[in-house]
Amino acid sequence: MDAKGPDIRELPPITNATDTRDYLGAAAKQALMHDDYEIIVDMDAHLQEKGFWPEVMSYLENDVLRYTADNMMNVAATPLINTQPGLTFQALSGRIPHQHGQGAEPLDATSGVHRFAQIVQRCIDTLGVDYQIIFPTNMLHLGMNPMEGVEVYLARAYCRWLTERVLPEDPRILGLIYLPLNSVEECYRLVNQYAHNPQMVGFTICSVRNTPIHDNSYMKLFAMIEETGKPLVFHAGPHWDDPSFSQLNRFISMHALSFVHYNLIHMTNWIINALPERFPKMKVVWVESGLAWVPFLMQRLDHEVMMRQSEAPGLKKLPSDYMRDMYYSSQPLERSDMVLTKATFERMHAETQLMYASDWPHWDFDTPSTISTLPFLSDQGKRNILGLNAAKVFNIPLKRMRPRARDVLANRTPFAPGDTHAVSRSSPEFVKAGVKAGVTV
């Protein structure tokens, strides 16, 4: 402060036109806490299809569907996708502007870099991650699309768009091969076409579907996937149309249950039908159901299997043992009861099986500090969960790709050493806050 008094800068309201680097500015300050970590991988972030759908549609390899989509574009943001626009409650009636992507965010039109790649680059620099694995959003519902064949054509179009338009822009952006389980033949084709692409680091099944995952028709597909050495990733999602969930009258209720529901079902089928014994080298990952369901299902299945061995005769160990061999994403990390969170981490062997995920730009996203502020985790455990586990599972090179957090801050916001956000993870202020609230820096 000089004799005239301090400089006062006005900070504007945050809207969907706010630059991602400003929106997530506090995360860049938090990134100072783990800036020395070898690698940080965000294993689940999302494309908001709305802004890019005409481009994706241009890759549709079906003349009639492309014609239909083109002519539907003026009345629907994402033609052919079976979401219900009138039930889009995620953004809490406008309270969370980033939920649907920074639709009005000014981008650099002269850089020549694809618009989506620019958005991802801003996000990963500010969050302080080296790599980000991209999933779709609206396409997560395609397993329930009543129109036969749509999932197949959209899966093809998405994989082509991602590999031809986005991934070549930046080696830090990674993707997964979308498996349209409605056609196993098409799954073979996509595996053969994209498994060799080093930026397509695995395969994803969108869990929202009533498809028995243990059906014999999928065994050849799983064998192909196991052979590639890349993981099979089940991504959860919401679905209000399920008859049980139609009893739930508010979005919060449906969201809390349905994001867990489909992974509970697929995991149960996967284990009880002894798929871990049939595909012992397969790396299986469960994404976006939080973690509280894991100890619940472990205990529930162990309890039943001990009494009903004859109905799960393929198992050579307890369901919880198989679940501990699998991998999980951390978001949305339930932290309201740290005793339960700690017990969950212990039961699932989180230090080796858990991988950080942001879920950005969705409303319940997590910053890397959700992991680095956990009061019970060892420093090595934090390093593993924030990046080393994902590097192993997704075969990502152990190479620092992210800028230094201090440089990110210097390029964007005035920064002073006394800033309240800028506490180091060993400072008494940080430790006290983390232990007391269990949540914050």
Added chain:
Amino acid sequence: MVDIRVCKSEDIAERGRRVVQIGAFEVGIFNLRGRFFAYENVCPHFSGPACQGVLAPLFAEGVCEDRTSLGRVFDPGGRMNIVCPWHGYEFDIETGAHPTDNRMRLKPVPVSVRDGDIYLSVPDRRI
């Protein structure tokens, strides 16, 4: 502590706010029913920029005397919340507290109006 003049009181309209950065200190100032309230722009959840979020009416569960529900209604007392734009935590403008768990609250900053000007009391080490 040092008193910093921020703006004229008329610069912040009823149900309006101004968020300012003074050195490394970020503060949101809110005007509700002619009274001013100020909080640090740091969300107690995960340090998001809470004061830069939407200002929204408090919702209430409309329950009748016979215990039937009207569904959700605006709070009859006209209470307003600051909504953190990161994950939607809401904080009462007048108390800074989360409506469900009032242990979760924004950190208040002393604010006063003198001769039509708004002043914040700011710790000198922070600016």
